[in-house]
Amino acid sequence: MTRSALTTPPPGAAPPEPLPGGPAPGSPLGPHYSHCFGCGPKQPTGLNLTASTPDGVTVTAEFVVGGVHQGAPGLAHGGVLATAMDEVIGMSIWLLRRPYVTGRLETDYLRPVSVGTTLHLRAWCTGVSGRKAYLEAEGRIGAPDGPVAVRAAALFIEVGMEHFAEHGDADAFLAEHHDYEVNP
Numbered sequence: 001m002t003r004s005a006l007t008t009p010p011p012g013a014a015p016p017e018p019l020p021g022g023p024a025p026g027s028p029l030g031p032h033y034s035h036c037f038g039c040g041p042k043q044p045t046g047l048n049l050t051a052s053t054p055d056g057v058t059v060t061a062e063f064v065v066g067g068v069h070q071g072a073p074g075l076a077h078g079g080v081l082a083t084a085m086d087e088v089i090g091m092s093i094w095l096l097r098r099p100y101v102t103g104r105l106e107t108d109y110l111r112p113v114s115v116g117t118t119l120h121l122r123a124w125c126t127g128v129s130g131r132k133a134y135l136e137a138e139g140r141i142g143a144p145d146g147p148v149a150v151r152a153a154a155l156f157i158e159v160g161m162e163h164f165a166e167h168g169d170a171d172a173f174l175a176e177h178h179d180y181e182v183n184p
């Protein structure tokens, strides 16, 4: 894909190893927040993505494109597809059990995606360097080895819990994740 230097890992940035005690291969991943627009089951207008990890570092999910996701008639909106990419990438860095946020998201649209399509999403981390994580994702039409419709590359930045305490609602997050240290 067309990827800028900002989303390309620098020399020496190693991809992460599966976290000890992390999800078993093939096991489903829960949402990182129940009201998340991408993965939250309590978000009725969201994408409701459910992900799993085949190996502890890669994440896969299926996104069924519906009528509510249209841009042009019968076709998925590009912003919605970028959201799906952002979400599946966020889920893959979530496997590290450290809080990251999207700093930069680059998206290539290679094929139109019709309403009714099941988009098979996959995301993985290409390297971590200090607070920066470099990630990629793809969305394939109809099958895990189907034609690629969307590709993305991202830079995620690790933040402290104070990021959510200062700008959002850290208590709501921590109420769902008791395995996090709190240092707001």
Ligand SMILES: CCCCCCCCCC(=O)SCCNC(=O)CCNC(=O)[C@H](O)C(C)(C)COP(=O)(O)OP(=O)(O)OC[C@H]1O[C@@H](n2cnc3c(N)ncnc32)[C@H](O)[C@@H]1OP(=O)(O)O
Pocket (backbone or CB within 6 Å): 006, 032, 086, 087, 090, 094, 098, 099, 100, 101, 102, 103, 104, 131, 132, 155, 157, 159, 173
């Ligand atoms: C609790 C778990 C929750 C999981 C959530 C996943 C949800 C899905 C993902 C999302 O949608 S997150 C929501 C969308 N993203 C945001 O709201 C982030 C808004 N931006 C910020 O809060 C700050 O800009 C940010 C935390 C990303 C960085 O601010 P900081 O003050 O902490 O760091 P700084 O600006 O010093 O940047 C640190 C490094 O990252 C680099 N950097 C930051 N933003 C960048 C950017 N946009 N592009 C390129 N590089 C960037 C920056 O140049 C610098 O590089 P160096 O260390 O080499 O100097």
